[in-house]
Amino acid sequence: MFKDSQLHPIWAKVQRQERVSPEEVLPLFKTQDVLGLGKIANHIKERKTGDRVTYVVNRQINPTNLCVLSCRFCDYASKKGRPNAYSMTMEEILSKCSPELREVHIVGGLNHEWPFEQYLKIVSEVHKKFPNLQVKAYTAVEIDFFARIEKCSVKEILSRLKDAGLMCLPGGGAEVFSERVRKSLFPFKIGAPRWLEIHKAAHELGIRSNSTLLYGHMETFEERVVHLKKLRDLQDETGGFLSFIPLAYQPGKTKVVDRQTSAIDDLRTIAISRIFLDNFDHIKSYWVTLGEETASMALAFGADDLDGTIFEERIMHAAEAASPVGMAKERLERLIRSASRVPAERDALYKIYPSSKDIHNERLALA
Ligand code: SF4
Numbered sequence: 001m002f003k004d005s006q007l008h009p010i011w012a013k014v015q016r017q018e019r020v021s022p023e024e025v026l027p028l029f030k031t032q033d034v035l036g037l038g039k040i041a042n043h044i045k046e047r048k049t050g051d052r053v054t055y056v057v058n059r060q061i062n063p064t065n066l067c068v069l070s071c072r073f074c075d076y077a078s079k080k081g082r083p084n085a086y087s088m089t090m091e092e093i094l095s096k097c098s099p100e101l102r103e104v105h106i107v108g109g110l111n112h113e114w115p116f117e118q119y120l121k122i123v124s125e126v127h128k129k130f131p132n133l134q135v136k137a138y139t140a141v142e143i144d145f146f147a148r149i150e151k152c153s154v155k156e157i158l159s160r161l162k163d164a165g166l167m168c169l170p171g172g173g174a175e176v177f178s179e180r181v182r183k184s185l186f187p188f189k190i191g192a193p194r195w196l197e198i199h200k201a202a203h204e205l206g207i208r209s210n211s212t213l214l215y216g217h218m219e220t221f222e223e224r225v226v227h228l229k230k231l232r233d234l235q236d237e238t239g240g241f242l243s244f245i246p247l248a249y250q251p252g253k254t255k256v257v258d259r260q261t262s263a264i265d266d267l268r269t270i271a272i273s274r275i276f277l278d279n280f281d282h283i284k285s286y287w288v289t290l291g292e293e294t295a296s297m298a299l300a301f302g303a304d305d306l307d308g309t310i311f312e313e314r315i316m317h318a319a320e321a322a323s324p325v326g327m328a329k330e331r332l333e334r335l336i337r338s339a340s341r342v343p344a345e346r347d348a349l350y351k352i353y354p355s356s357k358d359i360h361n362e363r364l365a366l367a
Contacts, residue, residue: 004033011040014275022225025276029221034264034271041271041302048281049304053336054346057329058103058308061096062315063088063122067109068145071186073175073217075252075319077109087111093122096312097130103308103348104130106137107170107315110145116157119146120164127165134348135165136210139173140198144190154201162207167348169202171210171245177230178223185218185256192227196234203240208349211241215269216249216261224269228276235279242350243282243305244273248289252319263294267301274302282350288316288323292335299339305346306332 002008006027013020031037064087067077078085097104104126119142123135138146138161146157158166175181177192190198199209211231215224235241246269248261274283285303287295288310295306311326327335329345336343345353 002033002036004031004036006031007033007036007040010275014040014044017278019278020275022229022276025228025272026221026225028272028275029224029268031268034267037268037271037275038301041274042300044274044278045283045302045304051340051342052344052352053299053304053306053339053341054282054344054350054352055306055329055332055336056103056308056346056348057101058105058348059096059101059311060105060107060313061088061093062108063093063106064108064111064114065314065318066111066113068112069110069186069188071189073185073214073249073254073256075250075254076315080113087114090121090125094125094129097126097133099130099132101130101133102345102353103134103136103167105170105310106135107139107142107172110142112149116146116150120160123161123166124164134167136168136170136348137161137166139170140195141173141190143169143198143202144194154198155205158198158202158205158207162205166207168207168242169199169209171212171241171243172247174212174227175214176217176219176223177227178219181217181219181223192230196230199240200234200238203238208240208242210243210245212245212247213269213273214247214249216265217256225276228273232277232279235277239279241280243284244277244280245284245286245307246270246273247286250289250316250319250321254319263290263297266290266294267298270298270303271301287327287335288313288321291323296335296339299336299341305350306336308332 065076065078066085123137126135143157147154174195182191202209213227248266282305283303284305285295285298286307309327309329313325317325333343
């Protein structure tokens with residue numbers, strides 16, 4: 001049935017709904033039977049969410065690219081006085097919001113000229129002016145920065161943000177949980193223990209969060225597996241993660257590696273994530289870093305979500321991502337249908353909107 005005999009025991013375990021170990025999953029990063037791997041991952045995806053693939057009508061807002069850090073792989077951050085440096089006013093930020101949006105995703109640089117109150121005000125103003133818009137804001141790196149400038153605990157920062165209207169946390173800033181990679185690419189940014197501590201604190205306060213892996217640079221397959229294991233362990237403990245989002249590194253100008261990793265590596269990584277993260281409900285095919293074609297193929301390799309309309313993505317596009325900066329809702333739905341899946345609109349917490357087409361009827365239409 002499988003060309004690679006290593007897939008047989010994995011398939012048997014998946015059918016019995018048993019957990020796969022790090023040792024079992026590691027060799028899969030080199031399997032030549034990519035279609036066989038995809039079949040296993042797809043089986044899990046369909047068991048969890050059937051034919052459905054979700055997306056969200058959202059917008060990214062990156063309020064400032066001024067950042068106290070200079071991570072080696074980052075094309076986005078800038079310093080005061082440089083031509084590309086910017087900080088948005090509150091009016092600019094609010095002008096990017098509208099009642100048609102379900103979710104706003106707010107992340108940016110660690111701007112030492114902005115007190116925490118400024119970051120807090122962004123959340124409270126958006127929430128006040130657009131009460132139906134769900135605010136997903138600030139990575140663990142930003143939360144750590146706020147706690148340091150405010151000289152208070154992470155829990156206090158998160159509680160104040162929650163009171164201001166924060167709905168959930170994005171998953172960025174995790175990069176890859178490896179001290180070796182951290183020392184080389186982002187030595188002054190938080191590492192795995194602090195990232196995990198912050199997400200755990202959020203979950204304990206009832207704030208759901210997302211998780212990511214930045215892959216395709218200098219990390220090893222072993223380091224990818226260690227990363228996945230740490231996420232799976234925390235999810236066992238708290239159950240607070242909404243999704244896992246593998247992010248393909250964009251070489252841009254930083255050129256940690258010369259070219260983006262292959263589509264085959266993308267598909268293997270998504271499939272392995274789906275197989276290994278048995279306690280995660282959602283694996284995202286993030287079209288911004290994958291490109292539309294690979295993102296659409298990933299829907300047959302275990303992914304069940306395409307992210308959203310986004311409108312204005314600045315961070316990956318500063319690193320010369322080839323995808324469009326935003327996508328119309330109709331185009332997202334077309335992409336999903338072209339993969340023989342049924343589109344459904346969701347909110348930031350992955351709740352399906354009642355306005356989404358009736359999935360059963362649409363499945364019949366597809367048959
Ligand atoms: S990756 Fe984040 S923390 Fe690092 S320089 Fe860029 S914006 Fe700043």
